[in-house]
Amino acid sequence: MRVHGFFRNMGSRDGIDSHELSLEIEKPRAGLLSRGMAPFMVIFTGQAFSLFGSRLVQFALVWWITESTGLASTLAFASIMAMIPQVLLGPFAGALVDRWNRRVVMMVSDAFVALVVFVLAILYMTGTIQMWHVFVAMFLRSIGGAFHWTAMQATTSIMVPKENLSRVAGLNQSLMGLANIVAPPLGALFLEMIPIQTILMIDVSTAVAAVGPLFFIHVPQPVREIREIQGLRSIISDMREGFRFVWEWEGLRMILGMSMIINFLMSPAFSLLPLVVTNHFNGGATELAWFQSANGIGMIAGGLTLGAWGGFKKRIVTAMVAVIIGGAFILIFSVLPSHLFLPAVICVFLFSVMNAMANGVFFASLQSVVPADIQGRVFTILISLSGSMTPVGLSFAGPVSDLLGIRIWFVIGGMVFIMIGAGSFLSPTIMNIEEEKNENSPTDSLTK
Numbered sequence: 255m256r257v258h259g260f261f262r263n264m265g266s267r268d269g270i271d272s273h274e275l276s277l278e279i280e281k282p283r284a285g286l287l288s289r290g291m292a293p294f295m296v297i298f299t300g301q302a303f304s305l306f307g308s309r310l311v312q313f314a315l316v317w318w319i320t321e322s323t324g325l326a327s328t329l330a331f332a333s334i335m336a337m338i339p340q341v342l343l344g345p346f347a348g349a350l351v352d353r354w355n356r357r358v359v360m361m362v363s364d365a366f367v368a369l370v371v372f373v374l375a376i377l378y379m380t381g382t383i384q385m386w387h388v389f390v391a392m393f394l395r396s397i398g399g400a401f402h403w404t405a406m407q408a409t410t411s412i413m414v415p416k417e418n419l420s421r422v423a424g425l426n427q428s429l430m431g432l433a434n435i436v437a438p439p440l441g442a443l444f445l446e447m448i449p450i451q452t453i454l455m456i457d458v459s460t461a462v463a464a465v466g467p468l469f470f471i472h473v474p475q476p477v478r479e480i481r482e483i484q485g486l487r488s489i490i491s492d493m494r495e496g497f498r499f500v501w502e503w504e505g506l507r508m509i510l511g512m513s514m515i516i517n518f519l520m521s522p523a524f525s526l527l528p529l530v531v532t533n534h535f536n537g538g539a540t541e542l543a544w545f546q547s548a549n550g551i552g553m554i555a556g557g558l559t560l561g562a563w564g565g566f567k568k569r570i571v572t573a574m575v576a577v578i579i580g581g582a583f584i585l586i587f588s589v590l591p592s593h594l595f596l597p598a599v600i601c602v603f604l605f606s607v608m609n610a611m612a613n614g615v616f617f618a619s620l621q622s623v624v625p626a627d628i629q630g631r632v633f634t635i636l637i638s639l640s641g642s643m644t645p646v647g648l649s650f651a652g653p654v655s656d657l658l659g660i661r662i663w664f665v666i667g668g669m670v671f672i673m674i675g676a677g678s679f680l681s682p683t684i685m686n687i688e689e690e691k692n693e694n695s696p697t698d699s700l701t702k
Contacts, residue, residue, distance in 0.1 A: 293471045294413040294422075297360075300464040301406065302429050304364055307460030308395075309437035311371060313546065314445060314453045315388055317539050320528040322385065326660060330652030333525040334645040335389045339396040341642045347400040347634050349492040352627060356405040357473035361465050363402035368461035370394045375454035400634065408629040411621040412474050421561045423614035423621075429557075430610075434550025438543035445539060496631030499624070505687030509616075510639060512674045518643035519670055520584075522651030523663035530660050535595050548599045552606025559607070560614045569619045570687055573612040574678045580608030581671025588664035619688055 319332055351359055374391045377383040414422050444453050500506055527545060531537045556576075565572030587601035624632050651663060678684045 294410070296467045297409070297413075297471060297473075298422075298425075298429075300467045301360075302433075303460040304464035305429065305433045306437060307457035308367070309433040310441050310444075311454055311457045313438050313441035313543070314450050315392070316528055317441070317445065317542065318450060319385070319388065320532065324529070324532070325652075326526050326529055326655040327652035328385075329526055329529065330522065330648040330655075332389060332392060333521070334648050336392040336396045337521075337641055337644045337648075339393060340400045341638050341645065343397060343400050343638075346493065347404050349496065349631050351401060351404045351408060351634075352492060352629070352631055355473075356409045357468050357471070359401050359405040360409070361468045363398045363405070364461045364464045367395050367398045367402075368458045370398075371454050371457045375451040375458070378449065378451040378454065403637070404634045407617070407621070407633050408626070409473050411624075411629055412626055421564075423557075423560065423618040425557060425561060426614070430550070430553050432550060432554055434553060435547045436550070438546035438550070439540075442539040442543040492631060493635075496628055496635050499628060499632055500635055503687075505683045506636075508681065508684055509687070510636060512678070513636075513640040514643045515670060516667070516674065517640050518647040519663060519667040521644040522647040522655075523660065523667055525648060526651060526655055526660045526663070529655070533659075534592050534661065535598070536592065537595070541595070544595075544599050545602050548603040549606045552603040553610040555603075556607040556610025557614060560611050565611070565615050568685070568688075569615045570678075570685060573615045574675045574684075576608040576612040576615075577675035577678075578672055580605045580612065581668045581675060583608070583668075584664055584671060585668030588661050588668055623688060 316329070316332075319329060323329075370391050374383075374387065377387050410422060441453065500510070528542050531542045531545065535541055560572075566575075583601045583605040587598055587605070590598045590601070620633070620636075621629070651660075655663070
């Protein structure tokens, strides 16, 4: 996903290339379906197809690993391989995305992911697949994801006006939820009907739908300071600028610390959910699909609620209330006996509603406050530092879960969610996070 050596026009800041359609990006004054929003919505729709293919592949691979080994440590290692590139390379990706052509970054990232999946499909088809092949594929897909996610988030704040950012955040959460609803049951059905390599090829075809529109739509680039931006020294300087921005924002530092604690506990728990299905609920791929679909429906419900309601006047209040309620449902899930499968599914659904609202509000806040020309760096620094706790947690979770069971992680995680959400209301720095940064945020402009 990241072959930046092939990017020829990454530094281009000149308007629309000769092969692009002349689509003028305006600041729309109406809703998401207004004429000015059309270019962004076309890109968004293409990315939706790609997301569906990725979720389908993810389900198929995770279940293949579960059936092949049945070990928490193996699933944990697979999750670590999928996280390490985003943790270690994320800050570099952000600095590079801020200087490269974001449209090209998204195109090459999607194409690279498709190539990795295509090679994996060939290995399955020829019967030469090994477990380490899947680990490597997850690693490479994660590299591309670090670039693609950053470029898409930074592009959103440029092409979407501030008054629509919360709606787009809600729509994005709903999209991810829809993918999580449709992909797991289809994946379970496909695994019964067709070979896994055919499932992988579906992801390759959806990548075409994502890359195609980007050939014809202009993605504006933020105006940067007039200075030399070539070479490793400049990239490191850009990274330092991003770290400085995060470090000097006290409220963001505190929320980042909370996120790191949550990721340390909860990422291992949900990464090992397939084993909760098989070991505790005595289920199979269909039962796992139920949980993942409930997660998807919850994300849609949370996204739609956020899009329609917009949250409390203070966005941070919406986020922290959602964290508290979400933690309560995780705690209930952790203590349910094996015969209460349906209540467990409902708990996952309600947690996902709250999680989608908290994430949507938080990123909408960042997109409205962080200057456009450093958003790539800031977003990847946040994701990398927060995500750095995931492999650490997984390294403990695998062997501990093999000995003591997986549900202990849900118990502790639910309690920590509640304590963090409730404790945030006692911190004026967190409660006034947007006002604090708005006082010092520079105004940024865009190229035509």
